[in-house]
Amino acid sequence: MSGTLLVTRPKHDDTTHYLFYWAQEIINLAKGKGIKVLDLDKERANKNEFESMVAKMRPSFIFLNGHGGKDRITGADNKTLVRTGENEKILKNKLVYALSCSSAKELGPASIKAGANAYLGYSDVFIFSYESNKLRDPLNDRTAELFLGPSNQLMISILKGHAAKESFERSQQCFLQNIQKLVMSESSDLSLIPYILWDKMHQVCLGNGEIVL
Amino acid sequence: MKQNKEKDKIENGDREMRELVIARLKTLPSDIKLSVGSVGDFTRDELIEHVEKKDELGKKIIEVQMEYLRMLKEGFFYERNTVGHEA
Numbered sequence: 640m641s642g643t644l645l646v647t648r649p650k651h652d653d654t655t656h657y658l659f660y661w662a663q664e665i666i667n668l669a670k671g672k673g674i675k676v677l678d679l680d681k682e683r684a685n686k687n688e689f690e691s692m693v694a695k696m697r698p699s700f701i702f703l704n705g706h707g708g709k710d711r712i713t714g715a716d717n718k719t720l721v722r723t724g725e726n727e728k729i730l731k732n733k734l735v736y737a738l739s740c741s742s743a744k745e746l747g748p749a750s751i752k753a754g755a756n757a758y759l760g761y762s763d764v765f766i767f768s769y770e771s772n773k774l775r776d777p778l779n780d781r782t783a784e785l786f787l788g789p790s791n792q793l794m795i796s797i798l799k800g801h802a803a804k805e806s807f808e809r810s811q812q813c814f815l816q817n818i819q820k821l822v823m824s825e826s827s828d829l830s831l832i833p834y835i836l837w838d839k840m841h842q843v844c845l846g847n848g849e850i851v852l
Numbered sequence: 853m854k855q856n857k858e859k860d861k862i863e864n865g866d867r868e869m870r871e872l873v874i875a876r877l878k879t880l881p882s883d884i885k886l887s888v889g890s891v892g893d894f895t896r897d898e899l900i901e902h903v904e905k906k907d908e909l910g911k912k913i914i915e916v917q918m919e920y921l922r923m924l925k926e927g928f929f930y931e932r933n934t935v936g937h938e939a
Contacts, residue, residue, distance in 0.1 A: 706890035740889035833920035
């Protein structure tokens with residue numbers, strides 16, 4: 640499979656720590672499929688490196704991990720990487736997945752208007768839960784998996800060659816399966832259902848849903 | 853007089869909603885944290901405090917819980933292939 644994937648994954652607090660490790664699975668999968676991966680990790684997830692890497696390497700697929708707001712995605716130390724009205728044009732001709740809060744509300748539509756092929760993300764805050772004693776082993780945190788598993792499913796599906804819309808639907812299905820699994824169980828994790836459902840309902844697919852990597 | 857009654861009704865409704873959300877939060881496992889984006893990471897007890905304080909985080913948690921209860925009422929769990937938003 641051809642194409643280049645650019646990943647930003649800061650790691651400066653518990654939330655970004657989790658996203659950092661869960662993104663590693665996607666990086667490994669992409670590399671295994673022969674996709675060139677540009678990994679802007681930790682402090683390298685900054686605006687200068689990001690803009691320069693996009694201009695120089697022209698990745699077709701961008702996976703943004705970090706905090707955000709309705710008009711922005713941030714990188715290391717919550718400093719802005721992409722912001723509406725500032726540099727959303729950088730996403731032109733890209734397939735974008737933003738695992739961050741709320742950016743699909745304004746930045747998503749603005750980037751589509753600026754020529755992005757598709758923008759997948761969340762139109763409100765992305766909430767996830769994790770086990771306090773799993774900070775050193777985030778990939779084995781079954782609680783976090785209820786939220787980050789469906790998110791990764793979206794990326795896995797795109798990397799397998801499925802279209803943006805289909806990948807979105809597979810991720811939606813994965814959220815639903817996790818909810819159903821909890822409903823059928825008698826676990827105390829049942830109380831997490833409102834938050835999984837929240838993420839599911841605020842995950843969006845904007846732009847050309849037929850685009851593939 | 854009528855205005856006061858209306859105000860009381862709203863305040864009672866808000867209080868009942870907060871009490872309901874707090875009761876639901878108490879069922880969260882004590883060893884987990886909830887990441888709420890850049891707002892931060894919170895334990896069950898911290899979430900309850902924010903709901904009691906009626907601050908922005910507390911309001912967001914109430915919104916999440918009420919959205920869930922609304923969907924429950926609308927029969928979310930009886931639907932198949934419930935997909936979110938597309939555009």
